[in-house]
Amino acid sequence: MTKKGALVIGGGVAGIQAALDLADSHFQVYLVERSSTLGGRMAQIDKTFPTMDCAI
């Protein structure tokens, strides 16, 4: 029997974090994103404060 997974709706920074943490805990994750790529709003912005790291 296949194991039950978790559904994460939205591939922005919050969804990615939830998905990664679940996947790192050895659960199967289905990450659904409406647009053609992950990243959400954070991928659109330039650097983040205060460390000015790039947002990607």
Place this chain on the structure above:
Amino acid sequence: MLDAGRHPNIELLTYSEVVRVEGEKGNFTVTIRKNSRFVDEKSCVGCGDCAKVCPVIVPNLFDLGMGARKAIYSPFPQAAPRTYVIDRDACLNKTILVCENCARACKPKCIDFDMPPEEKEFKVGAIVVATGFDEYDPRGWTNYGYARYENVLTGLEFERILNASGPSGGHLVRPADMKTPKTISFVQCVGSRSVGERGYPYCSYFCCMNTIKNSLLAKVHEPDIEKIYIFYNDIRAFGKGYEELYLRAKEDKDVIFYKGKPAKIEEDPKTKDLWIYIENTDTKVVEKIRSDIVILSSAGVPAEGTAKLARILGIELDQSGFFKQKDPTSFLESAKEGIYLCGSAAGLKDITDSVALGSAAALKVSEHLKGQRVKREEEKVIPIQTDGRPRIGVFVCHCGINIAGVVNVAEVEEYAKSLPGVAYVSRELFTCSDGTQRFMQEKIKEEKLNRVVVAACTPRTHEPIFQETCRRAGLNPYLFEMANIRDQCSWVHAAEPEAATHKAKDLLRMAVARAYHLEPLETRQVPMDSKILIIGGGIAGISAALDLAIKGEKVTLIEKSDQLGGRVKELGRLLNSELNGKELIKRKLDELKKRKVKIITKAKVKEVKGFVGNFEVTIEKPPSEKGKKPKKEVLKVGSIILAIGSDLYLPKDKFGYGKFPHVLTNMELEKLLAKESKELKIAGKKPKEVAFIQCVGSREKEGNQYCSRYCCQVAIKQAIELAKQGIHVTVFYRDIRTFDKGAEEAYREARGLGVVFLKYEEDVPPEVLGKDKATTITLSQPLSKTEFELPVDAVILSVGMVPKEEDFAELQNLLKIPRGLDGFFLERHSKLGPVETNTSGIFICGCAHSPKGIADSIFSAQGAAGKACILTSKDHIDLEPLVCQVVDQELCRACGICVKLCEFNAPQLVGRGDGVLVCEINEALCKGCGTCAAYCPTGAIGARHFTDEQIDVMVDSLLVWDK
């Protein structure tokens, strides 16, 4: 982003949506429709050949329509997955024309114009909703001319202009004439904190800091900018480190913070410059300010499709259209069990809080996935032989214009070819993009590279990504080296491109020299104890303990005082909630009692030994009888969550505190309110006129610079309660920071109830006067040259939060985790690691990290608990091999310097058997800082991965500059 794209346990369903959800917690059946990309995801390599030949050019919505793309496209260079997609609305091939240029150009033959959408069913135990937000369209603010005036932009549009992959390639220009603006104006709260048709009542949480960041960033992009105006209502810099960033912007004389909201914006039709009309609130004169570009900080609004998704999920929306939480003290829970809200799904959040909420949601979800773990065989890769002659591959990164705008990367690429050991060189627009990662992987195999050097940005964020790529190619990840030609070249020497290029070559030469001498290292495995220790039994500690216990984890909760509940148990009714603090704590404790959680009160941590997975914590309890010794207990745990909370600032001798009996702190008032909810009496009498003074012990020039985050919202809650009892309230404030869901609405309610808000400047605070009791507050407003005098019966000081020095110092010392300038414990990364520390296995949450309100403390605790659960899901963990080692025992003279120096107790002197003492380093304790290796007088100790030889060759190669 890339990590999620390539995690073996994550099935990525992009270009997809949820169409149906059936079942309940633990057992949902979800139907997902995968819309047609018309490009096969499995075979597309993201080469972009198709887009090159596509004849159709349309606006790129990722750049909010400012840039252009083809009908077949990938929205931005670092997109993950890199798979292209055909916009069938724009594609010629849907009409009678037959184009198919892309299909002919595509070598792997991925394009299928007849690809149907697919529906697929999945069985899941729980659902996380992280649908984010959209940007408010400010066209309704007709007086600002958005969409009529070319140089009026929204905040997100401005982000795209600043972004290296944006429509102007990261050059700060204004749309009308592509000239670099000299004056930039930001207008805050467009669509936020607005009533009626002009937007939404709430505060959008992130825009103040976004504007401050962009004002600083704009000056980095263009040092010639003359003036930046920020028109604001209140600056809301409430997160950790935010006030400090605000102060940095304020120190810049070219950045002008102007309180007020422009009445209108007009365009000069000839020059396309903008005129901003605004009333100066001090002089009451309407001023006219010219600006080259105006950025409207537009509100965040519920994401498109939120209502539809809510119907599919069977959950409700709130008045503003966000998903509705079950309870205002918990951001995560929707009304339906098994469905959790994170990020901005239930109301706007910033990046830091979204990340913490993501981890918190993962914890809640895993409660419904008991026994559902998947074990996956690691993908087998053929290891690359590394013992032969080094064959170094060098990848030079443009980072859009971030590096290439200053450093001549083509020259750096050419130079790399001349360096000894370099077998392959390439230059990429974004080395970190999904496509380049795959390309690197192939090249490592193809060119038989056994060392890799990337000349790009900082190893702090990107080294793990490239190391993972090496690993996937079969190359030991420790044979990787980075040269940071962004921070150390293009950023700091932006004005001197030649010197920056020269330095980039220097850094690259050094990196290549080191790479030549790198050695493969193997990670070490240590067993993982699944027990978790939580230190601190306030709301954060209790919440973490409860959620972990529900999930079935073995938890020990220790508390210094004799009872759990911290400060919250003494609070009255909470903001926008029916509960009071006592009830909230009781509810959680009742639940906690039902589970097997070991609770130890009156316990103090005395000693901490060990490392992640294997901590030994000695706690001490006072003796049961006088004269007896204190009781000691050793707890063996795998991870530790620090939730020790904070203290309240003691306003000694400030504003008459301690001198007048009618001057109270907000906590003292809260206790009175919690006790006598019907009628407030201060010193036995019902007051008629009460004044609040905000920012006491917060946002100080000397002292606590930070904002304490909780106090504005608490003051408003208290003011409402007093006003409802017929007491007249005046609040002296600096900025009202009501950012949480429902808080701005409460602020409006308070004003409606007649509460008066008076702004004061830090330099001219109000004064509390009186003889034997406080009778008057005076406030002089030097700009308007007015003096304000208010008779009062009581004064409430809204005091900040401070770290409890004694406890913080002790635990810092025992756990070896650093504290920030503000005195609170320092997180791993301010955005991406808010609940982790630099020490693996130790997590922080609640006010131990920074001042927080109740709901914030709870989700940060759940986030920390979530992170701890990732560890407990493993039976062993891998430790980094980057540690110090005794390279030559014969050289050791057992002087013991290393033992004294090491903060982590890693080196010990041990008998060798023949009576000779020598040093031994416990690799599991060693953090690889190298202090001992640097001090060792005989050179017996070396630091792995940073050997003397590796450092020497870097220095040598720096000194030989052979143009």
